[in-house]
Amino acid sequence: MSDFTENLRPCQPDGASTLMLERSQSSLPVEELANYLLNQDGFLDRQKIILPVLEKEALLSKTGQQNLSRPDRFKLGLARAKLLRRLADQHGWSNEDYRIAQYLVDEMSPFALQMDMFLTTVRQQASDEQQKQWMPLIDSWKIIGAYAQTELGHGSNVRGLELQAKWDPRTKEFILHSPTLTASKWWNGSLGRTANYAIVVAQLLLPKRSPASQSQETEYISYGPHPFMVQVRDLETHQPLQGIVIGDIGPKYGYMSMDNGYMLFDNFRVPHSTLLARYASVDPDTGAYAKPKEPAVVYGSLTATRARIVSHARLVLARAITVAVRYSVIRRQFPDRDSSGGPELQILDYPTVQIRILPLVATTFALHYAGAAMQQVYDSARENIEQRQDFSDLAHMHSMSSGLKSLCTTLAADGIEVCRRALGGHGFGGGSGLVQLNNDYLSKPTVEGDNWMITQQVALHAIKKMAAAVKSINKSGGDKTEIRYREYLREKQVSSGGQRYYDVLTSDSAIAEAFERRAISLSILVSAFHEALQRDTTECKISPVTSVILRDLYRLFAFYTMDNEAYEFLNTEAVSQEQLQALPDKIQTLMERIRPHAVSIVDAWMIPDYLLDSALGRYDGRVYEDLFHRAHRLNPLNRITFNVNYQDEEITKGTGDNGLSILAKL
Amino acid sequence: MSDFTENLRPCQPDGASTLMLERSQSSLPVEELANYLLNQDGFLDRQKIILPVLEKEALLSKTGQQNLSRPDRFKLGLARAKLLRRLADQHGWSNEDYRIAQYLVDEMSPFALQMDMFLTTVRQQASDEQQKQWMPLIDSWKIIGAYAQTELGHGSNVRGLELQAKWDPRTKEFILHSPTLTASKWWNGSLGRTANYAIVVAQLLLPKRSPASQSQETEYISYGPHPFMVQVRDLETHQPLQGIVIGDIGPKYGYMSMDNGYMLFDNFRVPHSTLLARYASVDPDTGAYAKPKEPAVVYGSLTATRARIVSHARLVLARAITVAVRYSVIRRQFPDRDSSGGPELQILDYPTVQIRILPLVATTFALHYAGAAMQQVYDSARENIEQRQDFSDLAHMHSMSSGLKSLCTTLAADGIEVCRRALGGHGFGGGSGLVQLNNDYLSKPTVEGDNWMITQQVALHAIKKMAAAVKSINKSGGDKTEIRYREYLREKQVSSGGQRYYDVLTSDSAIAEAFERRAISLSILVSAFHEALQRDTTECKISPVTSVILRDLYRLFAFYTMDNEAYEFLNTEAVSQEQLQALPDKIQTLMERIRPHAVSIVDAWMIPDYLLDSALGRYDGRVYEDLFHRAHRLNPLNRITFNVNYQDEEITKGTGDNGLSILAKL
Known part of the structure; x- marks a missing residue:
């Protein structure tokens, strides 16, 4: 399509020269910061190796995928997922490598449960014998797994699940049965079209072992929800087994390439060996139930998934701010009133734009340090459980993972x-790179535990701990939450004497302490940021230049959050009204200090253009060239000429098609 | 697909019986309220006539549309839009009828500009002679119009548009030319594939009429952006005219059926008569420019569009709360701790769910009254302009429409x-009816003036008015903003003497007054609600039962907003800390009073199931039956069996297709 637009350039100064200038004006050592953030575990090195492998594959090109129908998008997703596994075999990728590949392709794989929820559950809850039987089949993807817990009528209230698993002592089988429509499994990832096995959570019902009952019908006692490993489709034909109805639940918000499924059972029999038996079991001979050692252990795989969601949140928000910062220095709007003749002002120089974007630049770092802190707690808790059968950290970890998952995903989703x-009109365009990201990520505050539900769980745990802390205020020991609360109470006693308010404007550690009072999760975010910054500066892991900029970001995050919730800080008497009123000026000053480094800071997150898939956010700044290229050369709609005469039924000009072909697709 | 699921029912009590019980327990006269809200202008009567016409048409069925590709979705949108116009002809629909049909079909029509921005601009800015020439062609849809103002590089800063319209005195033509890539028109609705004409906004450049210049090149003086009526496509072939490049900008957030376009000109000549000449003109003989009588008049059509957006916002939010309220009384979660054996609790009985949904139920009414107040101001301002050439209300109207548009669309978009x-997992499903609504509506805070930009315009206007009010504090007269500010200042003087705070907890009018201080737009929302409620109760337009419930809703809206912005109310010394601290309890009490009427209140908005297109929100409460029906019987993905063996390249089982067919669509 050669035409006069070939010779047109954007008005000057264009995006490429603007980004070059921005980069030359910041003293931030980008590569050093990038390595500090992302390469302590070799993430960046892996990304460098894997990216070119992906970029070579036509099937993994993101061009045009936004134009596909749901069925085609699923086909594409499946084709890509299979290709990724073949690439993994071919290049000998580790699990970590494979995860990075998935992250870069940025599409929820129909096999996503396989290496995640499904695998984790088998590892944590299957007996050694069961693992020996299943793991090779799982590793080789002969078994393709789903995790079927949530039902049409029950989500957060797991104890209310309706699916039954009745023990039949005669045949030594469990009978899976859906007594109602609402007992249908629902939302379960990979189940709809892909999985041939599923971990199915059902109410374990054992016959009442009473002396010879008069009644004809057996009475059952419920032992609550238990996980079963169930084959759901034929391994040859891939059809559901007799007695199972199964399918994809249909279009939804985001995740077009994932087959969230439904499933019902009609008196479907499974052998005794299907009950995951590491922590709970039924004696096949006597029908006796053996209690789990620690009931809370069933939360284990959920916690693992949450931990991953938290550490993913920073990279998601990093993508959004990369797009926002780069575009908002390139986009210009209104001339400077004080000067005449020059170019219009960069929109990131407007305080009303800064206040929306720069605090999020800071939030990305808060999420980073919180994720790292959480991973540490999780690793040590699992070590205690696995090596010492010590479950004491579990409640603390569950509460922490819940709260942080809730807060971090909400911060990231709202941040996107x-x-x-903040990008104005172009933010709505497919070229923003934020449309799919937003659609896909919006579910995160809900999946794996609704944030509102979780918050209530956290609150319950917090209240329990606070009660314990009140009783034991002068003692030591207990878990971390308890210790923290005790400190809070002691501080409270002190403050009623002398120091009532924290001096947040001059003391960095006081900022952290003020947040402790406010909310545990938020305070973890602020504390982890503060502590890591202190430690890494002292240990010279970051250069002085970087340290100064990170400190500004820390203060911006903290002050911005505090200003937004000023009323609560005032009501809890953590900060004085005078200091709260000084926050907006402080925030403005910090933003002015951070502004010159904004482009370099987002560069340090090293989000490749392939992942961004954004005309607005591309590294070289050729924003308008790319937007036009996508519209003028890549948009398939522009290859169709329409008949716009309303009196004709024909839709595509010259075809005579009167809309019947579309009607057939409805 | 007959199988054992045919015989399954949801667990009891099911949705149908729950809604019946809810409806029987409320004393609210639903029909009376519905007529009061929606039938004073005959809206409801129209809806009743038009709905069955639409429901009969297979092409207008919403089943399956979420599965279509972008190109197919556009074809469907065009086919529907043409059908709607044929139905309008056939049934003799008025413009209002046609608008209701569009509202019910709930899909942005490729002809949407025709009756809106395009028509309004011609009516307001074309000369009588021009209107005589164009209006018949516009009314019969021979001319299909777009409004091409925004460019790739310029949106809100209209004065910065790059497209040039140079006057050529030799040929008496304007030469439209895009000097850069960023001068490309961009985002313009209907332009991409549909329109054959467009109102094109370009910088008017007239040759400098200096005594015989030495230079070879003509010098030009810019007179700023002006609108031209330009034919852009051939009326027979529907191809762009020579010298114009035009197309659809590609996939974006929502609006799949709208062809937002781009357009560039290469020295494209248009006759003198294309310049819309009601308020500005160029003498064809002398090339002299005649000034518009009132430059601000160009904001006229934008204001009209904004007014419509505001009055639409209440119905959009009404849809969201209809779904939310109905589903949240049907959805049950966790048993009641205080009783045993009964059904689980309805989630709308949880305060954490109430606090999210019920204030939005109240907000819908606030939007309703604000829309009505705004329409009044708009009508009287236009009357003054058209009949008395009195432009004095224009600035006030522009400022008010900006502020209200900004606030109302943000409230509605965030509310959705x-x-x-609040609906948990099912809120993300295609059966929620909120997925497309959310995607489509999210752009509203940005289109027709970015809310942040608008807020700045409003602030500027407010500052000017405040300055005027300070000078004239003891005078009377001026426009409404000025009068309001003057009252505020007088109040301020009084309050420094005796009454410092408003007594918001006991006096309804004090609530309204407190909001006046807070922000003009928000206060319009609260004042309009308060005044209309007072008036309509006094005039017996609503029965005492309804009046009591509406008053509770008024207070809930006001207190909830006040509580959310408590810090500002405290800082401006409008409300005392003691009263602010009492708000959460007051809110809780109000929610308990409103809760029994929640289903009846949303019923009164009379959103038909056809429009809702929501399994969760349907009138009869058959939530789970419908969710399952959509998934199990309507989802096309379930007709495909996939090959999930990762070592095979085949995607659909048995076809041998190795993904090439998908690759071809990328």
Whole structure:
């Protein structure tokens, strides 16, 4: 399509020269910061190796995928997922490598449960014998797994699940049965079209072992929800087994390439060996139930998934701010009133734009340090459980993972949307790179535990711990939450004497302490940021230049959050009204200090253009060239000429097609 | 597909019986309220006539549309839009009828500009002679119009548009030319594939009429952006005219059926008569420019569009709360701790769910009254302009429409999302009816003036008015903003003497007054609600039962907003800390009073199931039956069996297709 637009350039100064200038004006050592953030575990090195492998594959090109129908998008997703596994075999990728490949392709794989929830559950809850039988089949993807817990009528209230697993002592089988429509499994990833096995959570019902009952019908006692490993489709034909109805639940918000499924059972019999038996079991001969050692252990795989979600949140938000910062220095709007003739102002120089984007730049770092802190707690808790059968950290970990998952995903999801809106019209375009990200990521505050539900769980745990702390205020020991609360109470006693408020404007550690009072999760975010910054500066893991900029980001995150919740800080008497009123000026000053480094800071997150898939956010700044290229050369709609005469039924000009072909697709 | 699921029912009590019980327990006269809200202008009567016409048309069925590709979705949108116009002809629909049909079909029509921005601009800015020439062609849809103002590089800063319209005195033509890539028109609705004409906004450049210049090149003076009526496509072939490049900008957030376009000109000549000449003109003989009588008049059509957006916002939010309220009384979660054996609790009985949904139920009414107030101001301002050439209300109207558009669309857009998240997992499903609504509506805070930009315009206007009010504090007269500010200042003087705070907890009018201080737009929302409620109760337009419930809703809206912005109310010394601290309890009490009427209140918005297109929100409460029906019987993905063996390249089982067919669509 050669035409006069070939010779047109954007008005000057264009994006490429603008980004070059921005980069030359910041003293931030980008590569050093990038390595510090992302290469302590070799993430960056892996990304460098894997990216070119992916970029070579036509099937993994993101061009045009936004134009596909749901069925085609699923086909594409499946084709890509299979290709990724073949690439993994071919290049000998580790699990970590494979995860990075998935992250870069940025599409929820129909096999996503396989290496995640499904695998984790088998590892943690299957007996050694069961693992020996299943793991090779799982590793080789002969078994393709789903995790079927949530039902049409029950999500967060796991104890209310309706699916039954009745023990039949005669045949030594469990009978899986859905007594109602609401007992249908629902939302379960990979189940709809892909999985041939599923971990199925059902109410374990054992016959009442009473002296010869008069009644004809057996009475059952419920032992609550238990996980079963169930084959659901034929391994040859891939059809559901007799007695099982199964399918994809249909279009939804985001995740077009994932087959969230439904499943019902009609008196479907499974052998005794299907009950995951590491922590709970039924004696096949006597029908006696053996209690789990620690009931809370069933939360284990959920916690693992949450931990991963938290550490993923920073990279998601990093993508959004990369797009937002780069575009908002390139986009210009309104001339400077004080000077005449020059180019229009960069929109990131407007305080009203800064206040939306720069605090999110800071939030990305808060998420980073919180994720690292959480991973540490998780690793040590699992070590205690696995090596010492010590479950004492579990409640603390569950509560912490819940709270942080809730807060971090909400911060990231809302942050994406704030970035998108801050970009004006182009934020809504497919070239923003934020449309799919937003659609896909918006579910995160809900999946694996609704954030509102979780918050209530956290609150319950917090109240329990606070009660314990009140009783034991002068003692030591207990888990971390308890210790923290005790400190809070002691501080409270002190403050009623002398120091009532924290001096947040001059003391960095006081900022952290003020947040402790406010909310545990938020305070973890602020504390982890503060502690890591202190430690890494002292240990010279970051250069002085970087340290100064990170400190500004720390203060911006903290002050911005505090300003937003000023009323609560005031009501809890953590900060004085005078200091709260001084926050907006402080925030403005910090933003002015951070502004010159904004492009370099987002560069340090090293999000490749392939992942960004964004005309607005591309590294070289050729924003308008790319937007035009996508529209003028890649948009398939522009290859169709329409008949716009309303009196004709024909839709595509010259075809005579009167809309019947579309009607057939409805 | 007959199988054992045919005989399954949801667990009891099911949705149908729950909604019946809810409806029987409320004393609210639903029909009376519905007529009061929606039938004073005959809206409801129209809806009743038009709905069955639409429901009969297979092409207008919403089943399956979420599965279509972008190109197919556009074809469907065009086919529907043409059908709607044929139905309008056939049934003799008025413009209002046609608008209701579009509202019910709930899909942005490729002809959407025709009756809106395009028509309004011609009516307001074309000369009588021009209107005589164009209006018949526009009315019969021979001319299909777009409004091409925004460019790739310029949106809100209209003065910065790059497209040139140079006057050529020799040929008496304007030469439209895009000097850069960023001068490309961009985002313009209907332009991409549909329109054959467009109102094109370009910088008017007239040759400098200096005594015989020495230079070879003509010098030009810019007179700023002006609108031209330009034919852009051939009326027979529907191809762009020579010298114009035009197309659809590609996939974006929502609006799949709208062809937002781009367009560039290469020295494209248009006759003198194309310049819309009601308020500005160029003498064809002398090349002299005649000034518009009132430059601000160009904001006219934008204001009209904004007014419509505001009055639409209440119905959009009404849809979201209809879904949220109905589903949240049907959905049950966790047994009641205080009783045993009964059904689980309805989630709308949880305060954490109430606090998210019920204030939005109240907000819908606030939007309703604000829309009505705004329409009044708009009508009287236009009357003054058209009949008396009196432009004095224009600035006030522009400022008010900007502020209200900004606030109302943000409230509605955020409200949809809050509702969706409050529904847990099912809120993300295609059966929620909120997925497309959310995607489509999210752009509203940005289009027709970015809310952040608008807020700045409003602030500027407010500052000017405040300055005027300070000078004239003891005078009377001026426009409404000025009068309001003057009252504020007088109040301020009084309050420094005796009454410092408003007594918001006991006096309804004090609530309204407290909001006046807070922000003009928000206060319009609260004032309009308060005044209309007072008036309509006094005039017996609503029965005492309804009046009591509406008053509770008024207070809930006001207190909830006040509580959310408590810090500002405290800082401006409008409300005392003691009263602010009492708000959460007051809110809780109000929610308990409103809760029994929640289903009846949303019923009164009379959103038909056809429009809702929501399994969760349907009138009869058959939530789970419908969710399952959509998944099990309607989802096309379930007709495909996939090859999930990763070592095979084949995607659909048995076809041998190795993904090439998908690759071809990328």
